[in-house]
Amino acid sequence: MDALNSFIFSFFNLKVMAQYLPLVAQGLGLTVVLALLIVVCGLALGLALAVIRSFGLRVLNWAIIFTVDVFRALPPLVIIVLLFFGLPAAGLSISGFAATWLSLTLVLMAFSEEIFWAGITAVPKGQWEAARSTGLSFLQTLRMVVLPQALRITVPPLTNRTIAITKGTALGSVVGVAEILGASQSAMSFSANPSPLTLGAIAYLVLFIPVVALGRWIETRFAWKR
Amino acid sequence: MEDFLFAFLNWDIVTQAWPILWRGFLYTLALSAMTVPLGLAGGVVLALLSTSGPRLVRLLAAGWTDVFRAIPPLVLLVFLYAGLPFAGIDVGAWGAVALGFLLNTGSYYGEVFRAGIESVPRGQMEAARSTGLSRGQTLRHVVLPQAVRNVLPDLVSNTLEVVKLTSIASVVALPELLFQARQAQNATYNATPIVAAALAYFLLLWPVVRLVSRLENRALAGR
Numbered sequence: 001m002d003a004l005n006s007f008i009f010s011f012f013n014l015k016v017m018a019q020y021l022p023l024v025a026q027g028l029g030l031t032v033v034l035a036l037l038i039v040v041c042g043l044a045l046g047l048a049l050a051v052i053r054s055f056g057l058r059v060l061n062w063a064i065i066f067t068v069d070v071f072r073a074l075p076p077l078v079i080i081v082l083l084f085f086g087l088p089a090a091g092l093s094i095s096g097f098a099a100t101w102l103s104l105t106l107v108l109m110a111f112s113e114e115i116f117w118a119g120i121t122a123v124p125k126g127q128w129e130a131a132r133s134t135g136l137s138f139l140q141t142l143r144m145v146v147l148p149q150a151l152r153i154t155v156p157p158l159t160n161r162t163i164a165i166t167k168g169t170a171l172g173s174v175v176g177v178a179e180i181l182g183a184s185q186s187a188m189s190f191s192a193n194p195s196p197l198t199l200g201a202i203a204y205l206v207l208f209i210p211v212v213a214l215g216r217w218i219e220t221r222f223a224w225k226r
Numbered sequence: 227m228e229d230f231l232f233a234f235l236n237w238d239i240v241t242q243a244w245p246i247l248w249r250g251f252l253y254t255l256a257l258s259a260m261t262v263p264l265g266l267a268g269g270v271v272l273a274l275l276s277t278s279g280p281r282l283v284r285l286l287a288a289g290w291t292d293v294f295r296a297i298p299p300l301v302l303l304v305f306l307y308a309g310l311p312f313a314g315i316d317v318g319a320w321g322a323v324a325l326g327f328l329l330n331t332g333s334y335y336g337e338v339f340r341a342g343i344e345s346v347p348r349g350q351m352e353a354a355r356s357t358g359l360s361r362g363q364t365l366r367h368v369v370l371p372q373a374v375r376n377v378l379p380d381l382v383s384n385t386l387e388v389v390k391l392t393s394i395a396s397v398v399a400l401p402e403l404l405f406q407a408r409q410a411q412n413a414t415y416n417a418t419p420i421v422a423a424a425l426a427y428f429l430l431l432w433p434v435v436r437l438v439s440r441l442e443n444r445a446l447a448g449r
Contacts, residue, residue, distance in 0.1 A: 010312040069439075072386075073431040075393035078404055078424050085408070086417035089233035118443050164387075170298035174397060181301050185308075194309035201297055201305060208296035216292075 013195040020187035020196045027183030028203045030097075034179060035166045037101050042108025042165070043158075049109065050116035054142060064113070071110035076168045079103040084175040096175035108165045115157050119150035156219045163211050167204075180204060232416075239418040243410035247419060250406030251426055257392040257402055261327040262385055268328045269335025274365070276336065277343045287336075294333040300394050302326045307398045319398040331388045338380045342373030379441035386434045390427070403427065 053064050071079070084099040094102075123146045131141040173182035184200030276287035294302070307322035317325060346369050354364040374381065396405035407423035 007313050011309070069432060069435050070428060072435045072438075073390075073428045074424055075390035075404070075427060077393045077396070078420075078427055081404065081408065082417070082420050082424055085411060086234065086420050089415075089417040090230055114439060114442070121443065167296075167298040170300045171394070173300070181298070181304065185304065188308065194305070194312045197301075197305050197309045201301055204297050204301060205293065209292060212292050212296050 010194055011198045013193055016187075016191045016193045016195040017199050020184075020191065020199065023183050023187050024180065024196060024199045024203055027178055027180040027200070028207065030177070030183075031169050031179040031203075031207065034097065034101060034169045034172065034177070038104045038108055038166060038169070039162055041101075041105045043112050043162070045105065045109035046112030047116050049113040050120060051142065053113070053117055054120055054146075068110040068113050071106050072114070076103055076107050076165070077171050077174065079106065080171055080175055096172060096177040099175055100169065100172035100177055104165055104168050104171075107168070108162065111161045111165065112158060115154045115161065116150065119152075119154035120146060122153055123149050152222065155222045156215075159215045159218050163208070163215055166211075167208065170204075180207075234417050234421050236416055236418040239410075239414050239416045240422055243407075243414065243419045243422070246406045246410055247403070247422055247426070250401060250403040250423070251430075253401055253406075254389075254392055254403040257323065257395055257400070258389045260324060261331065261392060262388050264324060264328045265331030265335045265384075265388055268332025269337075269339050272332060272336030273339030273343055276340050278361075278365075291333045291336050294329045295337070297330075299326060299330040299391060300397060302330055303394060303398060319395070319400050322398055323392075323395050323400060327388070327391070331384070331391070334384055334387075335381075338377050338384055339373065341380070342377035343369060345376045346372045379438065379444075382434070382441060383438045386431060386438055389431065389434075393427075 049064050049068070053061050080099050080103040083094055083103055084096060087094050087099075127145055127149070128141060131145040132138070136144065169177075169179055170181040172179050173185060176182065178186070180200045180203045184196040184203075187196030187199075188194050272287055272291060276284050276291065279287065303322055303326040306317060306326050307319060310317060310322075350368055350372070351364055354368040355361070359367065392402060393404045395402050396408065399405065401409075403423050403426060407419040410419035411417060
């Protein structure tokens with residue numbers, strides 16, 4: 001029974017947990033704020049790029065495709081480290097929070113642009129032609145005919161991708177952001193006990209299990225009949 | 227401009243840091259060669275359990291998948307590396323990475339394989355069984371080949387994510403590309419090694435990104 005007791009003492013130490021609950025709760029709050037900022041900015045930028053891409057300006061499109069490829073190919077942690085440790089060398093200091101927010105926003109922008117664009121191209125050409133022939137302008141067609149159909153099929157892949165990238169907020173702990181992981185790691189060093197880490201894991205489960213379940217539901221709800 | 231070039235694209239620094247960056251690059255390849263097969267194996271097992279096990283096993287597999295998709299991989303890694311030793315279990319940095327990736331990417335691959343298996347019509351299974359193939363034979367020769375083909379874009383895209391994710395091994399001090407670049411940056415007080423590492427990741431993964439993009443567009447447009 002000794003092993004079990006030491007296991008409980010290490011990972012489910014209620015005294016330590018109670019003491020550091022406020023700290024981890026603060027981390028949870030920071031994670032939520034950071035995640036919301038990333039989701040809003042990343043999706044908005046991604047949609048904007050996809051719309052610009054639909055104008056069909058060749059040079060601009062190449063630039064967009066290249067940018068998207070860059071942020072799909074680079075690991076998010078590399079971008080965060082580059083911004084946080086690299087920019088000061090150019091005399092530009094940036095906080096860990098800002099570096100994490102900017103990096104993950106750019107990554108989500110890239111992935112969502114790709115998905116939005118795939119959605120736009122999946123709308124049959126006849127829809128465009130029919131809408132334009134009724135006298136709608138290019139933008140009206142895009143806004144009222146194409147995007148509503150395009151967005152619908154992008155919902156499932158977009159949800160999953162957004163969840164995956166939002167979980168990247170934990171990477172902020174590497175550059176000193178006191179989000180859930182950062183907060184529980186400090187608590188772990190203060191208390192010399194890993195129970196706060198268990199608390200952190202629970203916080204992520206509380207935050208993300210509903211979102212993952214929502215993603216699953218959306219996937220079936222929005223699935224197209226083949 | 228001069229300052230910028232000096233701080234970010236400094237050729238002297240690149241030549242200086244080259245040997246350790248190259249070792250880091252090879253280490254990243256080795257880590258990927260370990261974590262991708264681990265994830266794939268875990269994924270196939272999870273997918274089989276969650277599609278053809280008894281009801282209770284199916285539920286457990288689905289719950290397991292959701293839990294390990296909800297916990298960020300870095301949290302898992304820190305827990306295994308820094309938490310477990312408190313209970314007298316020291317799996318080391320390699321062990322922590324292997325176990326963390328098995329749990330995390332195994333769950334992601336599991337979801338992909340599950341979707342693939344479910345996309346194969348039931349009639350295929352029944353027809354194969356009625357020709358006298360066993361359950362295992364049916365899975366291996368009839369269901370899995372079609373399942374893999376149906377979810378190929380997701381499989382490739384997930385593999386790309388796994389290779390990118392190996393960069394978190396730098397947090398537990400495994401000398402992969404990002405870790406080595408940070409070391410070189412600390413030694414030289416210059417950001418060039420990190421830029422070089424980013425460039426190396428880009429050159430390695432750009433072809434894969436192009437491939438994924440083509441496969442995904444085809445899949446979405448084909449609906």
